[in-house]
Amino acid sequence: MVGLGTIVNVAAIIIGSIIGYYINDRFSKTLQESLMTAIGVALLVIGISGVIVRMLRVSNGRFDTQGTMLLILSLVIGTLLGEWWQIDLTMAKLGTIIRQKMIYFRKDLDHSDNLFIDGFVSATLITCIGAMAVIGSLQDGLTGDSTMLLSKSLLDLITCIVLSASLGIGVLFSALPVGVYQGTLTLLAYWLSPFLTAQLISDLSLVGSALITALALNLLWEQKIRVANMLPALLVPIVYSLIQFLVEKL
Structure with a gap:
């Protein structure tokens, strides 16, 4: 069934967030920080x-790189667009x-605006990109x-338990952008399959x-990288692939 993976993924985020929110009192501050660090290490790896898998290649017994210029252009152009x-x-x-x-539904919501927003934004970025x-x-x-x-759903379930225990119920609402983002990609792939080459998929993954x-x-060293403003970088490989396709047709 097309779309089943996204449905399960959204459900996993909701369930994980609810579990984390209601067991947060069982997590000491030190444990929460340690678990957040563990997630950061996992994401870093x-x-x-x-990046390494998609950039490094072996040619004639020697290591070579590919996609370097595309990666640089994607991040630079994407960041410019994101900041704009x-x-x-x-x-x-x-x-x-x-x-x-x-607040209309939970008058006892005791999390600050910043904590709620941090949970929503952090969970959205972790579950959407990659x-x-x-x-x-x-x-x-x-x-x-x-x-x-389905494998990602299991990872997101665990991640959202930890994030929700640390950052609150804002994590749960990351299910909305995940559903829209992954659902849109799935539908586009279904409708535009002739244009989705293996190289484009590899570039997007890079x-x-x-x-x-x-x-x-950001998670490990509390950097202030505005990752959300870099998201348009994912559009650059698509535009590049489209230009290549049009040039080949001429």
Whole structure:
């Protein structure tokens, strides 16, 4: 069934967030910080390995790199667009709006605006970007194989338990952008399968892995990298692939 992976993924985020929110009192501050560090380490390893796998190649017994210029251009152009569009600020405003709506239902909501927004934004970035979200959604749309998204769902379940225990119920609402993002990718893959080459999927995964690495740096060393403003970098490989396709047709 096309789209099953995204449905399960959204459910896993909701369930994990609820569990984490209601067991947060069993997590000491030190344990919460340690678990957040563990997630940061895992993301750092996943991000770096994803970049290495797609950039390094062996040619005639020698290591060579590929996709370096595309990666640089994607991050630079994507960041310029993201800063122009102020995606980070938009996500923060969206988090504020969601929290204000929540107050109508939960008068006892005791988390600050910043904590709620941090939970929403951090969880959205962790669950949306990266190779598994991109490739898994594309595979789901192209072949109906949701195996990778089901594996991602398990990871997101655990991640959201930890994040929600530390950052509160804002984490739960990351299910909304994940559903829209992965669902859109799946539908596009289903409709535009003739244009989705293996090289394009690899390029998207490369850029996604770089963004995951930047996110890991934020979690581990409290850097202020505005990863949300780098998200348009994922559009650059698509535009590049489209230009290549048009040139070949001329």
